[in-house]
Amino acid sequence: MKAKNMGIKQKNICPECDSVITLYKEPKIGDILECHVCGAESEVIQSNPLELSPLEEEK
Numbered sequence: 001m002k003a004k005n006m007g008i009k010q011k012n013i014c015p016e017c018d019s020v021i022t023l024y025k026e027p028k029i030g031d032i033l034e035c036h037v038c039g040a041e042s043e044v045i046q047s048n049p050l051e052l053s054p055l056e057e058e059k
């Protein structure tokens, strides 16, 4: 699996499991990021500095 380096070095931390989620594009407010470790989805609520709010899954 190749990961292109788009010049984005910013990383964020999963609010659920504290794993680092690598960003492949510039995060924007309202974007939904999915943690590859625990599968939790988080919404970008602030982009500079990056801040995430965990989304509650509907089950």
Ligand SMILES: [Zn+2]
Pocket: 014, 015, 016, 017, 018, 019, 035, 036, 037, 038, 039, 040
């Ligand atoms: Zn996680």
